[in-house]
Amino acid sequence: MDVKVFSDNQEKLARYAKALGHPVRVYVLExxxxxSCCYSGDLSEELPIAKSTLSQHLKELKDAGLIQGEIEAPRVKYCINKENWEEASTLFKELMKR
Structure with a gap:
């Protein structure tokens, strides 16, 4: 029998925190x-890192649900996922109140 130790909110908070665990990802979110949105090519001009490295950071943010990407060939447009951003904000605030 599997006993669930962590709540859904704890697991979500940990996923969001992990995604925020690198300064490049924090910068991208800021x-x-x-x-409203930004193209990946514009982001690579903003940051002095390889495009492949930026892609990996964007993937981490997207996998965590903090951003969403929309393909507009040949580029990808990224935006904040507002619903998940609000959820992350609420979860962090609740954690910090303790």
Whole structure:
């Protein structure tokens, strides 16, 4: 019999925290938070890192649900996933109140 130790909220919070665990990803979220959306090519011009490295960071943020990407060939447009961003914000606030 499997006993669930962690709540769904604890697992979600850990996933969001992991995604925020690198300064490049924090920077990307701050940048996307200031505008409606951004193309991956524009992000690579903003950051002095390889495009492949940026792609990996974007994948981490997308896998965590904090951003969403939309293909507009040949580019990808990224935006904050507002629903998950609100959820992450709420979960972090609840954690910090303790």
């Amino acid at each position: 940048l996307l938070g200031k505008q």
